[in-house]
Amino acid sequence: MTDLSHHLPALQVIVPMLSAPLVMLLKPRGLARAAATAASLFAFAIAIAMTMGVLDGSTYTYRMGGWPAPYGIELGVDRFSALLLLIVTGASTFALLAGRRSVDADIDESRQPLFYAAWLLALAGLLGIPVAADAFNIFVFMEISSLASYVIIAGGSDRRALPAVFKYLIMGTIGATFYLIGVGLIYLMTGTLNLADMELRIHEVGDQKPILVAAGFITIGLALKAAVFPLHVWLPNAYTYAPNAVTVFLAACSTKVSLYLLLRFDFFVFQGNLAGHDVQFTYFLMPLAVLAILIASGVALFEQNIKRLLAYSSIAQIGYILLGASFVTVAGLTASTVHFFNHALAKGALFLAVSCLATSCVGLRLSDLGGVAKRMPWTAAAFVVAGFSLIGIPGTAGFISKWYLITAALEQGSLGIALVAVLVISSLMAVVYIWRIVEAIYFAEPSSDLSAVGEAPFMMLAVTWAAVLANLYFGLAPDVPVTLATSAAETLLEHLP
Amino acid sequence: MKLLGLVYYWAFAIVLMIGFYAVIAKPNLIKKLIGLSIFQAAVFLLYITMGKVDGGTAPIFQDGVSVYSNPLPQVLILTAIVVGISTTALGLGIVVRIKEEYGSIEEHEIQEQDRQ
Incomplete structure (x- = not known):
């Protein structure tokens, strides 16, 4: 038994990756979906098992083929990566469990096995990034996840997804290539690709200029992948025109994995080694974070399509995560990592509610949704509660991260007061844009005949409500994510000089 | 001599920027992809260059050779x-x-159609 638990980091990636070709072969109706869901559930169980394992402070280390690091390839899971694994597998599992109707509506039955295979590959890639402890493996996993994501985003019936995904492909590849250049420059100077070994050997490098350039390339490349303002232009259309189930999956986790990697590199590898890196990190990213929060929330205020509205809100939320990180304090990083988890919960639940709405509404523009709450009371209620969590009403998960973020901002002195003002203004903006949707679905006059509109399928509603209740549960009992986040913050800051 | 030794790194930077320019400036989607390929090829050059050791041969163990390139x-x-x-x-x-x-x-024609 102990032997098997030792293999969990490898299994985490291998299970979805090897299930993908199998799923592709399952032609009979529904089997592919069932197999993909089972693989995703299994991966979720592994992630939960590893989270339990690291809660006491231990870490998993796995040597591929038994070769010792830094010569062999190493996998490692600590509390920060466990949190990410939990988010990614959870998002995939929830989206697959609820996604039947959405996938059936968007994708021909004959192509569904291929679609689910691509989904599992995206899952495997997204899981590989937190698990891998080697910069080049991370690049390969990043490309696996990106290529597979492009496929599932473009897999739907909406033709506007195609130009959106083309833009995503171009920008995603540029981001990944920048990352690769950065890793190459570090390899040039240190001769290693293992992250832990890299950190030690950068100390020995005499001329730090190439490392500084590498830090720039890696930060910008990953910021592109993470849709950090103003590099976010690929995100709104990609999320809007993707099939709903895909939006649930990717909106909850894909940018967060890139942000995770950004923090891992900047704090773990560079922070202790480059003089003044913490100051540069703060003054480069804090203005971007503030702009992201204000501008993206502002755009969301005027958006008519609710998927696009929520996509812009995601860009603002990425700003919150970066803002916390840019303080370079334990409190700030705790706020930022805990927001990884809470935003995934809130946005996942919101997009699940949107896919419920999409099952019977003619469109997803505000004008199409007039008065549907009368016909879909459960969906509408789920949307409202998840919206509370996004805004940060006490009692929901979103409140926990806002609370930590404001506490962290207040430690920053007079600058902190201004930042708190930014946070309050953006929360008010969130109230307004969520209210616009709530107003439409509850109080607006129906623009078309609603007699055909009915409640979403039971399974979909059940999963949506499970996500909504998770928002409430982690709002009232936030111990697990907060413990993981606090210790992730402490680990990241250990490397400060 | 030092400048000549760095010629491959200069080539890397120039090829990289040519590719990047094409990606940004060309409205034709195929040309964008060509630019993207050039952009990636530049990075291949960077990696291959850093592995080369002056006078080194292929890393195969044989008599009389002591300098190997990094594989x-x-x-x-x-x-x-x-x-x-x-x-x-x-x-x-x-x-x-x-x-x-x-x-x-063509990028602008596609955007035009989507706006309608």
Whole structure:
């Protein structure tokens, strides 16, 4: 038994990756979906098992083929990566469990096995990034996840997804290539690709200029992948025109994995080694974070399509995560990592509610949704509660991260007061844009005949409500994510000089 | 001599920027993909260059040879080439679908149609 638990980091990636070709072969109706869901559930169980394992402070280390690091390839899971694994597998599992109707509506039955295979590959890639402890493996996993994501985003019936995904492909590849250049420059100077070994050997490098350039390339490349303002232009259309189930999956986790990697590199590898890196990190990213929060929330205020509205809100939320990180304090990083988890919960639940709405509404523009709450009371209620969590009403998960973020901002002195003002203004903006949707679905006059509109399928509603209740549960009992986040913050800051 | 030794790094930077320019400036989607391929090829050059040791041969153990080039960057770049090919193939696939749906592969014409 102990032997098997030792293999969990490898299994985490291998299970979805090897299930993908199998799923592709399952032609009979529904089997592919069932197999993909089972693989995703299994991966979720592994992630939960590893989270339990690291809660006491231990870490998993796995040597591929038994070769010792830094010569062999190493996998490692600590509390920060466990949190990410939990988010990614959870998002995939929830989206697959609820996604039947959405996938059936968007994708021909004959192509569904291929679609689910691509989904599992995206899952495997997204899981590989937190698990891998080697910069080049991370690049390969990043490309696996990106290529597979492009496929599932473009897999739907909406033709506007195609130009959106083309833009995503171009920008995603540029981001990944920048990352690769950065890793190459570090390899040039240190001769290693293992992250832990890299950190030690950068100390020995005499001329730090190439490392500084590498830090720039890696930060910008990953910021592109993470849709950090103003590099976010690929995100709104990609999320809007993707099939709903895909939006649930990717909106909850894909940018967060890139942000995770950004923090891992900047704090773990560079922070202790480059003089003044913490100051540069703060003054480069804090203005971007503030702009992201204000501008993206502002755009969301005027958006008519609710998927696009929520996509812009995601860009603002990425700003919150970066803002916390840019303080370079334990409190700030705790706020930022805990927001990884809470935003995934809130946005996942919101997009699940949107896919419920999409099952019977003619469109997803505000004008199409007039008065549907009368016909879909459960969906509408789920949307409202998840919206509370996004805004940060006490009692929901979103409140926990806002609370930590404001506490962290207040430690920053007079600058902190201004930042708190930014946070309050953006929360008010969130109230307004969520209210616009709530107003439409509850109080607006129906623009078309609603007699055909009915409640979403039971399974979909059940999963949506499970996500909504998770928002409430982690709002009232936030111990697990907060413990993981606090210790992730402490680990990241250990490397400060 | 030092400048000459760095010539491959200069080539890397120049090729990289040529590719990047094409990606940004060309409105034709195929030309964008060509730019993207050039952009990635530049990085291959960076990795291959760093693995080369002056006077070194292939890393095969044999008598009378003591200087070997570093094989690891070449192995890494084999993987990166595969990634590059997959990206280009997928990109071209998407362009074919765009052409089917929109009847054009010019960026502004596609945007024009979406605005309607």
